[in-house]
Amino acid sequence: EDQVTQSPEALRLQEGESSSLNCSYTVSGLRGLFWYRQDPGKGPEFLFTLYSAGEEKEKERLKATLTKKESFLHITAPKPEDSATYLCAVQENSGGSNYKLTFGKGTLLTVNP
């Protein structure tokens, strides 16, 4: 059973058309939930970390929210340059100095002009 499930797998939007990406997770104790952006041929680029239910963070046209079972990445009035794969990952509260991330498979976002 996947610990992190992202939906949809792919999303195509028109420029200016707002939408949301979903990340549902199942871990016994959440230390943090991370969102990354990945462009083709590049490594994942850090966007946000959320630590507790109810927390929200914003960066330009992106806003991430967190509940006890899922996180949403809201994209408001997207532009073509927002096209990328968005990855969600969870960090379990397993104690010690183990900070490894478990990733979902990502959502490929395409924003057409």
Add this chain to the structure above:
Amino acid sequence: NAGVTQTPKFQVLKTGQSMTLQCAQDMNHNSMYWYRQDPGMGLRLIYYSASEGTTDKGEVPNGYNVSRLNKREFSLRLESAAPSQTSVYFCASSTPGTGNTIYFGEGSWLTVV
């Protein structure tokens, strides 16, 4: 600010050959990681090093070995490459001082023929 640097960027190996992927970070991070990324599978953890002098297996360690050479460097070795190890490999690092955020390198594209 280089961040996480991986070499080589691209490599083609024949089945049975060995090679080492090098990784260095200049952020004074304690923990380092090796992930592989395959289509439809997402990012999967191969090995990690929570601190200098320690290494642990991740989700897919078979066929790989690692060495934490010092605080800056963490190498990944393929002793006898197999076609199933064709993938994109990402090195990453983190430290509690950055909220345990994991920062990634640009990736190494490995093809085993």
